[in-house]
């Protein structure tokens with residue numbers, strides 16, 4: 001069914017004739033093989049007390065008492081795919097440093113199959129937040145761009161991995177890990193694989209030929225400009241999809257849910273969250289769930305309905321930013 005205007009879906013209609021949350025057997029998710037490629041990062045939190053101002057400068061002194069680390073970027077996407085019970089592979093570059101080791105350790109705990117290229121000259125991307133009494137005082141970022149040779153080694157590894165994965169997912173955080181994304185997409189499509197892309201930046205020509213691209217509102221606006229109505233949005237997205245040969249574009253719209261644009265028309269999924277605590281990382285859950293669903297052989301519309309359900313669950317969670325199989329099909 002095609003709709004040109006966001007309207008709430010009847011509960012049991014996902015456009016493919018199947019109910020939105022129709023049970024997908026666990027074994028089908030387990031048989032789904034998703035290769036995530038992209039920029040990994042570590043989200044680190046330091047918690048402590050502030051009891052004085054520094055004698056060196058007019059700044060608070062934090063006495064750090066606790067550290068928490070979470071996987072970020074492409075690593076969080078892969079962790080989400082693994083949490084759903086799929087086989088999740090992750091191809092990325094890390095440095096030979098402590099944050100890189102920590103990412104390896106957390107990926108192991110999450111059941112992700114990591115294929116890491118090591119770049120000794122790279123500072124593994126880490127975002128360090130210093131917090132006191134629930135208040136963020138400072139964020140410190142470390143990052144640089146992986147070396148040319150390391151990225152070429154990654155491209156060769158991609159070729160070797162492709163035959164054993166059903167779906168490819170590009171998680172772009174503009175840190176340089178996806179320098180060869182155009183080549184990877186054409187190789188994957190030539191091999192008959194679906195390719196999903198979470199884009200970054202204003203040059204989407206590099207994602208040419210992707211199966212599905214999943215921007216949020218700000219990311220899409222950066223590329224097609226500001227739309228004035230749903231019809232205007234449809235016209236802009238159609239032009240973009242034609243030019244860059246995207247089979248589908250899934251626009252995630254935060255509290256407005258998500259809209260899927262394909263040759264079959266437009267389908268809107270209203271947001272289903274009952275409680276909203278923490279929306280960061282919801283986009284990662286969306287693309288991971290969609291990739292797992294496509295890898296399990298489900299039609300796109302059914303995958304989008306499941307991704308929307310998963311997003312509705314994950315925004316209601318504090319801390320853990322994943323949804324597992326049982327939560328999705330409760």
Ligand SMILES: Nc1ncnc2c1ncn2[C@@H]1O[C@H](COP(=O)(O)OP(=O)(O)OP(=O)(O)O)[C@@H](O)[C@H]1O
Pocket residue numbers: 215216217251252253254255256257258271272273276279280281282283284285286308311312315
């Ligand atoms: N405030 C909200 N209320 C209800 N649902 C939400 C809200 N924010 C996000 N969602 C759900 O999560 C999905 C993805 O969110 P959003 O569009 O913000 O992605 P995003 O900006 O890529 O997120 P991020 O980059 O932080 O991971 C939405 O399509 C919706 O289903």
Ligand SMILES: [Mg+2]
Pocket residue numbers: 198216283284
């Ligand atoms: Mg996002």
